[in-house]
Amino acid sequence: MRESIELVEETRERRLKEEFRHLSLEEREELLKKYHPDYKEGTKRPLKIGPNKGMIAPHEVIDLLEAHPLIKPEQIDLSQVDYETDILIIGGGGAGMTAALWAVYSGVSPEDILIVTKLRLGDSNSVMSQGGVQAADRPPDSPTRHFLDVIGGGHFANDRQLVRTLTMEAPYMMRWLEELGLMFDKDEEGNMIELWGCGTSCRRMHSCKDYTGMEIVRVLR
Numbered sequence: 001m002r003e004s005i006e007l008v009e010e011t012r013e014r015r016l017k018e019e020f021r022h023l024s025l026e027e028r029e030e031l032l033k034k035y036h037p038d039y040k041e042g043t044k045r046p047l048k049i050g051p052n053k054g055m056i057a058p059h060e061v062i063d064l065l066e067a068h069p070l071i072k073p074e075q076i077d078l079s080q081v082d083y084e085t086d087i088l089i090i091g092g093g094g095a096g097m098t099a100a101l102w103a104v105y106s107g108v109s110p111e112d113i114l115i116v117t118k119l120r121l122g123d124s125n126s127v128m129s130q131g132g133v134q135a136a137d138r139p140p141d142s143p144t145r146h147f148l149d150v151i152g153g154g155h156f157a158n159d160r161q162l163v164r165t166l167t168m169e170a171p172y173m174m175r176w177l178e179e180l181g182l183m184f185d186k187d188e189e190g191n192m193i194e195l196w197g198c199g200t201s202c203r204r205m206h207s208c209k210d211y212t213g214m215e216i217v218r219v220l221r
């Protein structure tokens, strides 16, 4: 580590003056094929089994999906019911916890809801997300504009109904999270600070420094 720091310091002056020319499309392609795991030849293969049969993925992922399960079927006794529940939620990330809370709001008793999750409640991608959440909650932005950004960003392949729900309900969900105690970044006057997100035509990303997901999971948990 110390050696690397010394190398960076020794070469800083030279590197600051260095200029890099733009690569041509062919040169970029060549570079990607040489170094990028998504482009290198021989790094992927089709999946042989399951509902995603035929899907191309890196060898490491396919190896996992095609591996024999650690649990042997004969070790599981399905004639014995261990738990009974009205609502079973699989996964304890942001979506799972939100679903559980909304089930309670709609009148389901918490005793009738069971969350099963791989690790501890909240151990998820949700807790690791950093940048922020998009919601069009301030003019001149609008949920319709947000809808168009998402559809365009998805090359028109998105499920429109899903995008509609996501974009139309996002402002409400921001308010809901705030009511739960989520501390969004705000300016001195108490207005939400909204940042640029990738592929958007408006600043509409709401964040909590660089630990937005951790803050969301804190209030949901």
Ligand SMILES: Cc1cc2nc3c(=O)[nH]c(=O)nc-3n(C[C@H](O)[C@H](O)[C@H](O)COP(=O)(O)OP(=O)(O)OC[C@H]3O[C@@H](n4cnc5c(N)ncnc54)[C@H](O)[C@@H]3O)c2cc1C
Pocket (backbone or CB within 6 Å): 090, 091, 092, 093, 094, 095, 096, 116, 117, 118, 119, 122, 123, 124, 125, 126, 127, 128, 129, 130, 131, 132, 133, 134, 213
């Ligand atoms: C480092 C990082 C940064 C990110 N930054 C952003 C960002 O800035 N903005 C943004 O919008 N998105 C971001 N994302 C993406 C975002 O975090 C996810 O899209 C979102 O959190 C998904 O939520 P979820 O509840 O559907 O899934 P998850 O949060 O992944 O929850 C899934 C849950 O299911 C459990 N589970 C999985 N398999 C099983 C099983 N077989 N049985 C039981 N339980 C299981 C998991 O343990 C987990 O608890 C980021 C993701 C990562 C990893």
